[in-house]
Amino acid sequence: MLHYLLSRIISLLLSLAVASLVIFFVIEIIPGDPASFMLGLNASPETVASLKAELGLDQTPMIRYFNWVSGLVVGDFGISYTYKVPISELVVDRIQVSLPLALYALLLSTAIAFPVGLIAASKRGGTADFGIMGFTQLGIAVPNFWFAMLLVLFFAINLRWFSAGGFSGWDTGFWYGIKSLTLPAIALALTQASILARVMRSALIDTLSQDYIRTARAKGLSQRRVLIKHALRNAMIPVLTILGLQFSFLLAGAIIIENVFFLPGLGRLIFQAIIQRDLIVVESVVMLMVFAVIVVNFLVDLTYAVVDPRLRRDG
Amino acid sequence: MTLLAISDLNVSINEEVILKDVEFTVDQGEVFGLVGESGSGKSMTALSLMNLLPKGSDRTGQIILDGKNLIDLSEKEMCSIRGRDIGMIFQEPMTALNPVMTIGNQVAETLIIHGGYSRSEAMTIAREKLARVEMPPNRFSPDLYPHEISGGQRQRVCIALAIALRPKILIADEPTTALDVSTQAQILDLLKLLVKEEQMSLLFITHDLAVIARMADKVAVMQMGRIVEMKTTRELFQDMKHDYSKKLFAASSYIPETKSKTRGGSFLEVSEVYRAYKLPSRRLLDKQNYNVAVRGVSFSINKGESLGLVGESGCGKSTLSRTILGLDPLQKGRITVDGVEIISGRKMPHSLRKKMQVVFQDPFGSFNPRHKVGRLVAEPFHLLEKSLSASEQRERVVTALLEVGLRETDVDKYIHEFSGGQRQRIAIARAMVIKPDLVILDEAVSALDVSIRAQILDLLNDLQIQHNLSYLFISHDLTVVRAVTDRVLVMQGGEIVEEGRTDRIFDHPQHDYTKRLLQASPRIPAEWVEKETSQRCHTS
Known part of the structure; x- marks a missing residue:
């Protein structure tokens, strides 16, 4: 187990190092210079040069890379070129929206996908299975921004149960916060739940044809108990893999939904920063997301070992 | 009650x-x-x-x-x-x-x-x-x-x-x-x-x-x-x-009728072959441990001879056959194929590999299900020095299929269209298509029903006589080994513990392990079978 853990940690650190290099140098070769962008087209070269010096952009890339990384390690993300505030403040504000939204959507999607996948697998070939397969196909095919607009039309404009957009902030109370995230979370969860339910179904069907399921049935377990007690845990590895990927996607990939619902999340922050050539923000937030993705994958790797004892020995 | x-x-x-x-x-x-x-x-x-x-x-x-x-x-x-x-x-x-x-x-x-x-x-x-x-x-x-x-x-x-x-x-x-x-x-x-x-x-x-x-x-x-x-x-x-x-x-209990075989000198010489695998280390800084699968094994196979290799699972039989086939690199020792010597650390050249082919236990698992039989049987052609034209290839594939008792039309079928016994015939055809000198039969008849097994044993026997083939017959089924081999090697823990003529080994085993193995092998009590041994079935 210790060996497994250590090897995972080493691979985590390596991934982070490589990711930081790639992000930094990709941003480096993107055309557009923050200083000239901030000063507008008519700025004189001298003004641009002095702003560059002020922002530290006149140093060599190597030095800037090391400054950036050493800042990241201690939690100093630098100062936004456009907002003129520390990026960490921006991130903390935005993450209060993005992280709960991602978790909320993930929770919804899991809560839907698990029972739906279980039913489809146990009634394989039946009407329920057929219906579920059809619906999930639809769920994957429907673009989530369009589904989001439908939700707004129906629940916000017609029924007036939810507001059409914006985020009230957590200061107004937990339930208000949850309420303003509900429609976006549903919009995000639809696709994810559909994918997850299908993965769940096929993993379970695969597991149900294994010999040990027959052994369990021969012991006198009912079909239901076999499904819950023996098949489910064995089917978890592919499901966990997809769950990990989905969390990463939900954290970073909610840009469109955040725009539809006017949510001040990380996705919108990056989007605006790219338009304004606020490269230091782009760099740091992207790095943060990469960090989140890698950490989530690391956690998924650890759960593998919890779920499957065979991985504890010689991973 | x-x-x-x-x-x-x-x-x-x-x-x-x-x-x-x-x-x-x-x-x-x-x-x-x-x-x-x-x-x-x-x-x-x-x-x-x-x-x-x-x-x-x-x-x-x-x-x-x-x-x-x-x-x-x-x-x-x-x-x-x-x-x-x-x-x-x-x-x-x-x-x-x-x-x-x-x-x-x-x-x-x-x-x-x-x-x-x-x-x-x-x-x-x-x-x-x-x-x-x-x-x-x-x-x-x-x-x-x-x-x-x-x-x-x-x-x-x-x-x-x-x-x-x-x-x-x-x-x-x-x-x-x-x-x-x-x-x-x-x-x-x-x-x-x-x-x-x-x-x-x-x-x-x-x-x-x-x-x-x-x-x-x-x-x-x-x-x-x-x-x-x-x-x-x-x-x-x-x-x-x-x-x-x-x-x-x-x-x-079928024994193929053995007609007089043509024999020749030694075809394969294996001497002091050694093969070990790295074991995954438990802790990061532990010393690297090895599992020695084959430990200084030496033997030879003559042309036209059937050599049996028996032992329990994990004794190194499969590793040894992989090493002989050149699929695993030789770590120590020497292998001589038809007079050409391969020393450790060297790859086996194609010209030698084409002299040896293998037939595995699971006929279905050893074929790509998406290819037609014609293409499957033609797989070993890449070992030939000069490539064959399409018509030559087809001709040789068809000859090989006919030789193992299948039909010309089978070339265009897929593997799932055949029964277990027919699949094993196809596997044998694939091995025979480049006319090898040695065929390694790795549990080749173990998964077959007894009547099909009898037919395949007959087929192998015919092919051996026709082409003066050598067989290395690996099996855990001692009855079959006894029925079809001339000599037997008994392997335990990566080493050969006993070697000798088949009847000698089975009737007078010397090593304790051989004795144990023979004792464990299920047998029909002798007094029950006296009458039937004279009977022969002709199922081919």
């Missing part, structure tokens, strides 16, 4: 008749054997008893267990019978246990769902039951997972969970087919002992007549879903009436 009485049992799956008027009784404490080839309906009989038949099955007739007709019971009632009144163990111990549950929990589960035991009570009994199958808790913790124990030990766990509630009848469906001879002997002894001590009945299903001779009180022979002959075991072996039983029996 009759415990189980089956009558008029008819089963069909999607309208196809699987069992037809099956009828037999099993007495209390009796071992009842069901024998037959694959597809004869043995396993389906067992599964219809348990009502665990595949979807789309239809079952009629009577299955009376202890006065109760199981056919009338609801699924819920069957759940309470399975595991409590009927225990069952299956063929594949490697996959029969849930990989994410400890062995203790898997045994305890039977007790919890039927017996109304609490978890801790169930665990205590599970420990006792594991000890009962010779897996005492002080040596095998109930917290072990299935992947941490061997195949034979897993089968013991399966037995423990099947007998945990002391069922009235235990069904064993080919319980030792996947195990090597010594483990098989231990498991068979254990089953016999348990049946006697716990006063259970045993329904024992196998394709192996020697195993049934050793185990059963009464035997039923099945063919195409029917019971064709049923007698006490002794009577059956001494006085077979039905043609199919006779055919089955003759095929199981």
Whole structure:
């Protein structure tokens, strides 16, 4: 187990190092210079040069890379070129929206996908299975921004149960916060739940044809108990893999939904920063997301070992 | 007293008749054997008893267990019978246990769902039951997972969970087919002992007549879903009436007629070959450990000779054959193929590799299912120095197919369109198509039914005579090795412990390990078979 853990940690650190290099140098070769962008087209070269010096952009890339990384390690993300505030403040504000939204959507999607996948697998070939397969196909095919607009039309404009957009902030109370995230979370969860339910179904069907399921049935377990007690845990590895990927996607990939619902999340922050050539923000937030993705994958790797004892020995 | 009485049992799956008027009784404490080839309906009989038949099955007739007709019971009632009144163990111990549950929990589960035991009570009994199958808790913790124990030990766990509630009848469906001879002997002894001590009945299903001779009180022979002959075991072996039983029996001890073979000098020389694998280290800075699979092995094969290689699983047989074929690099030692020497660290050149081909156990697994037979059989052509034209290739593929008893039209078929025996013929055709000198037969007939096996052995014999082939015949089935080889190597723990002429090894084994191996190998008692040995079946 210790060996497994250590090897995972080493691979985590390596991934982070490589990711930081790639992000930094990709941003480096993107055309557009923050200083000239901030000063507008008519700025004189001298003004641009002095702003560059002020922002530290006149140093060599190597030095800037090391400054950036050493800042990241201690939690100093630098100062936004456009907002003129520390990026960490921006991130903390935005993450209060993005992280709960991602978790909320993930929770919804899991809560839907698990029972739906279980039913489809146990009634394989039946009407329920057929219906579920059809619906999930639809769920994957429907673009989530369009589904989001439908939700707004129906629940916000017609029924007036939810507001059409914006985020009230957590200061107004937990339930208000949850309420303003509900429609976006549903919009995000639809696709994810559909994918997850299908993965769940096929993993379970695969597991149900294994010999040990027959052994369990021969012991006198009912079909239901076999499904819950023996098949489910064995089917978890592919499901966990997809769950990990989905969390990463939900954290970073909610840009469109955040725009539809006017949510001040990380996705919108990056989007605006790219338009304004606020490269230091782009760099740091992207790095943060990469960090989140890698950490989530690391956690998924650890759960593998919890779920499957065979991985504890010689991973 | 009759415990189980089956009558008029008819089963069909999607309208196809699987069992037809099956009828037999099993007495209390009796071992009842069901024998037959694959597809004869043995396993389906067992599964219809348990009502665990595949979807789309239809079952009629009577299955009376202890006065109760199981056919009338609801699924819920069957759940309470399975595991409590009927225990069952299956063929594949490697996959029969849930990989994410400890062995203790898997045994305890039977007790919890039927017996109304609490978890801790169930665990205590599970420990006792594991000890009962010779897996005492002080040596095998109930917290072990299935992947941490061997195949034979897993089968013991399966037995423990099947007998945990002391069922009235235990069904064993080919319980030792996947195990090597010594483990098989231990498991068979254990089953016999348990049946006697716990006063259970045993329904024992196998394709192996020697195993049934050793185990059963009464035997039923099945063919195409029917019971064709049923007698006490002794009577059956001494006085077979039905043609199919006779055919089955003759095929199981079939020896191909050996005409005089042409011989030549030495073809393959293996000297001091050594092969080790790195073991995954537990901790990061531990010293690298090695598993030495083959340890200084030397032997030779002459042209036209059949050399047998026997030993238990894990003894290094397969590693050795991979090394000879050039699939694994030679780490130490020397291999000489037809006078050309390969030293360690060097790759085997194509010109030598084409002189050696291999046929594996699982004919289906060794073919790409998406390619047609013509392309599959043509695979070894890449070893030839000059490439053949398409028409030349086809011509040689067709010749090879004809030679193994298939037809020209088979070239355009896919592998799933063939039966197991035909697939093995295709595998042999693939090996023969570039006219090798040595063919390694790695458990090549082990998965085949006895009558098909007899045909394949005949085919191999014909091919050997025709092409003066050498065979390296790797098998755990000592009967077959005895029937077809000239010389035998006995391998244990990566070393060759005994070597000699086949009849000498089998009649006068010298090494203790060889003696043990021969003793463990199931045999039909000599006094039962005197008459039949003179019979020969001609099944080709």
